[in-house]
Amino acid sequence: MTLTHVNHAPDAELGRDRRDVPISRPAERAHLADASMHIAETQCAKSGPDCSHGRTACADCKVRLHSICAALDPDELNALEALSHPTRYGARSTLFSQDETAESVFNVTEGMVRLYKLLPDGRRQIVGFALPGDFLGLALMDRFGVSAEAVGDVTVCRFPRKAFAAYLDTKPHLLRRLHEFAGHELSLAQEQMVLLGRRSAEERVASFLVSLRERLARIGQKSVTLALPMSRQDIADFLGLTIETVSRTMTRLAREKTILVVPDGVRLLRPEQLESIAAR
Amino acid sequence: MTLTHVNHAPDAELGRDRRDVPISRPAERAHLADASMHIAETQCAKSGPDCSHGRTACADCKVRLHSICAALDPDELNALEALSHPTRYGARSTLFSQDETAESVFNVTEGMVRLYKLLPDGRRQIVGFALPGDFLGLALMDRFGVSAEAVGDVTVCRFPRKAFAAYLDTKPHLLRRLHEFAGHELSLAQEQMVLLGRRSAEERVASFLVSLRERLARIGQKSVTLALPMSRQDIADFLGLTIETVSRTMTRLAREKTILVVPDGVRLLRPEQLESIAAR
């Protein structure tokens, strides 16, 4: 049963948060140098420790087992919860910016965050996409080394960095868990260096799709239909390519029936073919 | 006083370990796919915990203050020393290989180590050069994610991974220190992603020289004359370029009197010019 080449597949649950939260358009031009915008955070007004309207207990947290919190027993979870500020960020809003003092660290619970660095002339390199369960501010350093923006709407557990670090000092196994996350992150970064330094455009795109699928599978979202909530420009800036090259490459993969391009996503028709292109 | 364009400057203390330790030549062809060679380690025969012939005490360690060991008090230092196996590796020998079970972790005390990943077809990406004070095996994972080879002769403190991890469990502040190192490493990796994804050949070379100088300065080797013990191929594989492009770029920088190419190194004639080319 051969699949026909259509542009719109009847796939549910895809959806780039593009129309909602029409927050200042210029933000989308972030590819240019300014990056100075700090879109108002969609977060609760009082930012004290009990910003808990509609609060969901950590015990019910959908990403707990994939996050650093899996290292904690119920009592410890409560203690950490006391420090946490569940916070929402609207699509395209800024969680934090490069070089800014790190007041908070974050546990992503929903949505996707792009992490990037800008060169003075505006060139942008996305160094990663954070998914639910991922931790932002791993290094616990005084200042952030990268900027972070919500791709679509995002919810996080935000922790004041100092309080979090202090708690960490009392819970070595939590630090251990954090360190494991750092090791994993480093490993992804090294894979990405191979991609950026030594792979062709087609290999980059294939590799990107395959590894995004793997990451989603690890957090329980197994599917051959991959949601791509980020823009083509984001993908290009992640893969060290231009938007045109990404577009052409995806078109070619689609023409060869390896993938099927759908609105805000891609269906992997022949995943094994993609893996072999990715060359790993 | 203009500097003349000479090929050999009267600079001391440079020196690629090329002639010494003529260990199996085929190793130099490591750029091709085989990578299967495991050159016999130049390490002490009995590998028990007291492989201490000619052992230098940690207290005298030249890199202690730059390594993870700076987090330890004298007693702790002794305890860790009891686990350590000071080991030498000859030029071009392998410390460990990608995907191999991680039996040991390492603290580099002397020399330079290249860390790299290979694609199945032999393409190589060097993900970093480890210097004295750097720690190898940070992630403490079961298997190494990269391969490590001595560039010139190298000395390390080697620790059995499990014993090290066990000791770590009793010393949270050491884990904290290790985590700081991981954060630093991650930060370097992200910088490198920007380099590989978004910088031109000239910017890459300039950036490489500037940041190597900074790293050396941080461990006390401040100098405008930079030793480059690694080959041009290594530099190319680190910068995501070909050897020819690296060579041409260095020649151009030299022609413009920004650097002076000397055997096994480079003198930075106009560091500020390099920094502005690096565009940071």
Place this chain on the structure above:
DNA sequence: CGGCCCACTTGACGCAAATCAATGTAGCAG
């Protein structure tokens, strides 16, 4: 409904870096 905007795609062309090919040079063995 019509027009605008924006994200994306597609095509034509140009260029930076890769590839292919000599040539130069230092270290070492005989």
Place this chain on the structure above:
DNA sequence: CTGCTACATTGATTTGCGTCAAGTGGGCCG
């Protein structure tokens, strides 16, 4: 000294991807 080997430089040519520019289609607003 001579030849050999490995590394590095330099030149000629090709090419993959970037740049520039035009075209498409969906969403949204007046």
